[in-house]
Amino acid sequence: MADRTNPHPGAAGRAPTADQPSSVRNVVLVGHSGSGKTTLVEALALATGATTRAGRVEDGGTISDHDEIEHRQHRSVQLSLVPVEWNGIKINLLDAPGYADFVGELRAGLRAADAALFVVSAADGVDGATRMVWEECAAVRMPRAVVVTHLEAARADFDEMLRVCREVFGGDNPEAVLPLYLPAYGAPGGDGQSPVTGLLGLLSQRVFDYSSGERLERDPDDDQAALIADARDRLIEGIIAESEDESLMDRYLGGEALDMKTLVTDLERAVARGTFHPVLGAAPAANGARQGLGTVELLELITGGFPTPPEGRLPEVTTPNGRPRPALTCDPQGPLAAEVIKTTSDPYVGRISLVRVFSGTLRPDQTVHVSGHGLATRGHEDHDVDERLGTLSSPFGKQQRAVAKCVAGDICTVAKLTRAETGDTLSDKDDPLLVEPWEMPDPLLPVAIEAHSKADEDKLSQGLARLVAEDPTMRLEQNQDTHQVVLWCLGEAHVDVLLDRLRSRYGVQVDTVPHRVSLRETFGARAGGRGRHVKQSGGHGQYAICEIEVEPLPGGGGFEFVDKVVGGAVPRQFIPSVEKGVRAQLARGVAAGYPVVDVRVTLLDGKAHSVDSSDAAFQTAGALALREAAAGTVIHMLEPVAEVGVLVPDEYVGPVMSDLSGRRGRVLGTEPATPGRTLVRAEVPEIEISRYAVDLRSLSHGTGRFRRAYARHEPMPPQLAVRVRETAAER
Template sequence: MTTFEPEKIRNVGIISHSGAGKTSLAESMLYDSKTVNRRGTVEEGNTVMDFDPEEIKRTMSISTSIASCEWKGHKINILDTPGDQNFVPDTLLCMDVMDAALVIISAVSGIKVQTEKVWSWACDRKLARVIFINKMDNDRASYETTFGQINAVFKQKTLKFTLPIGSGPGFTGVVDLLHMKAYIYEKDGEGSFKEEEIPDNLLKWAEKERREVVESVAETDEELLGKYLENNTLEKDDLFKGLRKAVIAGDVVPVLCGSATQNIVIRKTLDTIINFFPSPLDVSARTGVDDKGVEVKVAPDPEGPAVAQVFKTIADPYAGKLSLFRVYSGSVSSDSNLYNISKGQKEHVGSLVSLQGKKQTQIEKATLGDIVAVAKLKSVMTGDTLADQKTKVVLNKTVVPVPVISYAVEAKSKADDEKITTSLRRLEEEDPTLRVEMDKQTNELIVSGMGQVHIEVTMHKLKEKFGLDVTIKPPRIAYKETIRGKAKGHGRLKKQSGGRGQFADCKIELEPTDNGAEFEFVNAIVGGAIPRQFIPGVEKGVKEVMSAGVLAGYNVTNCKVTLYDGQFHDVDSSELAFKIAASMAFKEAFMQCSPVLLEPVMEMEIVAPGECVGDVVSDLNKRRGRVLGVGAMGGQQRVKARVPMSEILSYAPDLRSITGGRGQFTMHFAAYEDVPPHLTQKIIDESKNSDSE
């Protein structure tokens, strides 16, 4: 494969809501650039980008796929991103390597929730943007309605680059406003077209929109404005240079229209990418920190030291780990050595490969700005910085979104218990939005993700990639038990019926700790009532009961135990006997100390449209939540609240229903609080029933 200089590289993400036609557009781009000789379809499951079995089955992207194509002397790295709410966070993580975004909007369904979200992310990252109004061949397509919605929702200066000729089944081509020509496409899907003069019925509209393009570009630059005022127009070179500068700066957003499945306006889209999107040399320096923690900038210098960052990991049970990275300074060659600056370990870079979906092509060198992959790097994880030994900089990485739903996972076969944890860790490397952890209190393996479908897909991957069958269920809530009062307890063990028996007698006082400590043990024995060697047995007995629970089988916390008296037998007493007696004493005292159950309470931050806030707050109240405050956040409202964890295990789909998919939330553990008395007995009964099964 040809090595391209940085000024000839374009890194473009295709972003939108699921179903807008991102993968179909990418497929047509690969076909028209002669990267592939057959154009696949999402419905047939044979596209370059959607190659995962789950993607084929669900006919949607679940992870960002990458392919490159050559177009008129340029290399375009295409990132086809997921748009479903369960997987769109992967789009956010991959935006780090994009320099520009092609935003796809259906002329039928218009702007949907996830399109607004990814648009916002692209704006935050100052990505150059072009909008492609897709599905113009659909019989319900409406160009003007869609364009009006774009201006109303995005509130950005947009410029029409094309006007549709016809609509629905009558959509035959476009008027190109940059060249003031009409292009009529063949119906064979090959992307071929005939250049014609603009139809009379569209000429006035075209002239009006052309003036809008020229005037808008002139207004972005004083020199161009002077030329425009003098000549009442701009020469093509000045227009194109001004457009490129304005698009890269985000001052204007061009709008194209066409059909990805019918291969209409795809070549024009490729032209737009190479003419108006930035090269890696046009983008800002990357920010990081040096070995002293000082912020530094890594400029896009082709002659500088090698600096790259891994933005995605693909786990394969047979081939091992594939690390995808972008070069931000210098270049990286095959069969070379780099350092994982994030981990402080040396790494050998074997064969570099360029990706075409799942297909890999070996290359010798990755220049500045290029996106490539390498297999079997030992210490490297997503987000790590690779560089030469002298470069002591770790590039900043995007914060991974917090999971919103969790399940307990169990292997159907006990023989797979150990393998399931290892395999999930492999999938966690591949998917940073997945979280795998062992809950030490409930002893459950917990998998957390971005939604129900995200978890389901992960479980299918466990089976497909690692041959593991599992079951999932809502996680047990890690309740705790504690006391609010003070009492004494007496435990006496006496088994003396011939031969050596067992004898131990101990008296304790139980009360809450006054410093918030989980456990405090005080030995107040005087006069040798209990010999010193048996004291550890008393403490062990207490700790074992606290671990097992008294009320409902949950850990006991915040207890101070004072051992103040007891008896022993010279022959029959032992540490084990005192451990048993201590557990008896603790249980007796515990039930007299006004015991209560504690539940984990989460602090939540919900962001939703203003018109939905009333319903959000009402729903939180039904979940025993306490609203801490409501305030403006951009164009939306932010609600802060504390809600018991047991009430929000399935909050993600409920919030989507309440807000029409426009709400989002984050949460973290806040504190343990008393379970209301009317719920305590229900939890105790459920725990006993669970133990008896």
């Protein structure tokens, strides 16, 4: 942050290392898809000497080409780590996907990082999803800075983007979002556009000129000096407002010239506390230059202004059985507590785990305890097991460069942890711990799948187990009512990636089929039925007759079986057989193949044979009696109704309520949530919200969220019930 002109970057081909937590910075890059995050990471790697050409490592691969799915889909779909070194500080750059379907990868990046760089495009602006992530970071006081990219674009307008950032990110205090540098422009070209040639340092009052391909420092001309003076006064006032030295403002207003060192120190402290958010501009290197515009300034901000891991927030820990433990400290000599932030599979290496170490030190061939708890509802089994670590490495594109250790505060990859999954804790085998899991979004888009062939069916369960291990934002459901395998995902792009991984990584081809909700059936009125199962085919025969009465119960009444047989018409040993047969038929359904609920079945009479009656015969008779009773009355189809809470900005409340009503929903009310946002509560049939995760994103321009919870089953409208029966008959 002190505007150094001769930094000492790291060397290409060597894995950056850290011997102590204070020499590490963990930074996640946040921004919408296309904002330039990956390009910025590549520019920073080039500026630090980690690469020899823009975006390329020594073996000829690119920094970001480690996933073939990203090439096929032309977008970043997973969190990637690029470690670089600057002035003896190891910087772990975590490049998070910007597309909303991969917010789980973003949350993992936020967990692993101690600070965030919000990357916004000068040509495109700030989207609603980026604003929501900013608010999440603000809630936990995570240090943040803003990088404005695409300054070279024809539609770029730094001043307008600065105004938007102050309005969107500043909230009630826009003076906490201010630039440290302003763009310097050259003479207009043939297209009338003035190219960005450098940066005007507001604190140093110097010009950093990149027009020659190298960063050169000079004095500003008169026009530049005037721009610097006006913006510098506002910046100094913003820094003083966040300073812990209450005398600074009086000294400044009294005309005292505050020295540069004091201002920089107070600025760095305010950034580290998460109360001041500097804005910088950046553009990629041109004409083969090593340093892209703004890269040196950004690296100085990261190393000087962002907190070290000991200054960051550490998660809470317990024992695996839930007993409290003392709070962690970021101490390499402390008890081992690390977390698997991400899991991937390599066809040659096997499973690779990206691990953030919060306490202690990881070493190769060390035996650790792996604890995984709390994700059983998403298909992850709870487990506690000891595993031996393989090689520790530092990733860089397709390369994995071995490291001797990973100290508290650092991030590394671990090969061949066969049981560890994303979100699991690694700790000492003699002192097992469990790190509090980070908040992950609920997958709310269901996709039913079937194996494409018998060969695929044999491999499907193993492929799905690997998907679950990699991606905690996916939920795997084996629906017992519909007998479907359902992947619950975050959106359509998430679905595409999961199916692509099944096919390309694990060799499993699947077909998507219409998702069916768990409907129910019930009797609309009292009805009676007689079940007669009499067969004589030589030898031992079958004989069972029973008469029942079925009556509906109130919603949620379940099933009742009443015995009113008198005179031993049905022998006592066969009465449970009748009930068993009735229950089996209830489970199979009587109209469209869905379970029957909320009925009372009364056994009234029957007949038996001293030789030919049996348990199986009376089970069959009970089932036949129920089917006959159903044929003589109205059967209602019951559909599940979900309690839905939709959180949207105030301007979308009207459209959301109208949309819910169009889905046969009952809006229960609205209530203010956070400033500028409203929670809409409603009850909606689940069949109407299968794709609501996609539709709400479109309706609210990516700013809406919703949750759903099962409320009850209710009668389906007759016209829809007829359609369900017709579909069931065809199936």
